[in-house]
Amino acid sequence: MKAIIFAAGKGERMRPLTDQTPKPLLTVNGKALIDFHLEKLAKAGFSQVIINLAYKGEMIKHHCGNGHRYGLAIEYSEEGPEPLETGGALNLCLPWFQNQCFAMISADIYCNFDYVNLAQRIRDLESIDAQANLALVANPDHNPKGDFSLQHDTLRLAHQQTYTYSGIGVAKPTLIDHFPLKRQRFPLREAFYYWLDKSKVHGYLCSGFWSDVGTPARLEALQSSPTGTH
Template sequence: MKAIIFAAGKGERMRPLTDHTPKPLLTINGKPLIDFHLEKLAQAGFNQVIINLAYKGEMIKSHCGNGSRYGVAIEYSDEGPEPLETGGALNLCLPWFQNQCFAMISADIFCHFDYANLAQRITDLANSDAQANLALVANPAHNPKGDFSLQKATLCLAQQHTYTYSGLGVAKPTFIDQFPLKRQRFPLREAIYFWLESGKVYGYLCDDFWSDVGTPARLEALQSH
C-alpha cells in the first residue's frame, strides 16, 4: 500500500523554530513529527511512502533516508524552492501512484489514530464510486467554524454541525487526475470542493486525540502529552 506525506511547507507560523529546522523534523519528547507517521504507516502495513519536499527538504531526506529503519520504502518528490501546495504535490506524484488508491497525511499533525483504519479505507474506497474519504475531527479552538459537514458518510458544506479536516485521508489518483482545474500549484481543498458537489467525497469522524501542530505554543503543549 502507498501513502504520501506532505512535508514541503515553510512552517512560517512556527517561526523561529522553523528558521533552521523544517516543521516535520520538530520534535515531541525528542521524536520528530514525521517519525510518528512513518512508524504508524509501517505498523498498519503500508510499505511504500513518498514524501514531498521543498523548504529545507535535504534535511528531511537526510533524516528519513530510504525508509529501511522504519520498515517502509521511501521515495521523494522534490518540488524545488517553492512548495506546490497539497494539490500540486499530488498532481506531480500521479505517476508514482500507478493508479492505486493511496493514503495522504499532513506531516504537521500529531494524533493517536490507528493507521490500520486508513488501510481499510483504501480497500473500501477502491470498491466504491467515491474519489476520496477524509478523516474529520471535532473543531479545535483555532478553527471553531470547521471545514465540512457530514450527511451520513458524505461530505457537504452545510452551515451547521461542521467538523475540521484532520489532514488524514485516502484518495484515488483520479481525485486529482480528473479534476478539471488541476495545475502545477493549487491547494487540495479545491479538488475536495469540486468532488463533494457530486457526492464523491466521503468522510468519517474520529474521536481519538488529534492536534494540528501549527504554532510553537501547540507544539510546547504536546511535550507533556
C-alpha cells in the first residue's frame, strides 16, 4: 500500500521555531512529527511512501532517508522553492500512484489514531463509487465552525452539526486526475468541494487525541501531555 505525506509547507505560523527547522521535523517529546506518521504507516502494513518537499526539503530528506529504518521505501517529490499546495502536490505525484488508492497525511498534525484503519479504508474505497474517504474530528477551538457535515457516511458542506477535516484520509488518483480544474498549484479542498457536490466524498468520525500543531503554543502543550507519548 502507498501513502503520501504532505511536508512542503513553510510553517509560517510556527515561527520562530521554523526559521531553522521545517515543521515536520519539530519534535514532540524528542521525536519528529513526521516520524510518528512513518512508524504508524509501517506498523499498519504500508510499504511505500512519497513525501513532497519544498521549504528546507533537504533537511527532511536527510532525516528520513530511504525509509529503511522505518521498514518503508520512501521517495520524494521535490517541488522547488515554492510549495505547490496539497492539490498541486497530488497532481505532480499522479504517475507514482499507478492508479492505486492511497493514504494521505499532513505531516504537521499529531494524533493517536491507529493507521490500520487507514489500510482498511483503502480496501473499502477500491470497491465503492467514491473518490475519497476523509477522517473527521470534533471541531477544535481554532476551527469552531468546522469544515463539513456528515450525513450517514457522505460529506456535505458545513451546516447543522459540523466536523473538522483531520488532515488524514484515503483517495483514488482520479480525485485529482478527473478534477477539471486541476493545475500546477491549487489547494486540495477545491477537489473535495467538486466531488462533494456529486456525493462522492465519504467521511468518518474519529475519536481519540488529535492536534493540528499549528502554533508554538500547541506544540508546547503536547510536550507536557500524556498524549505526547503515542
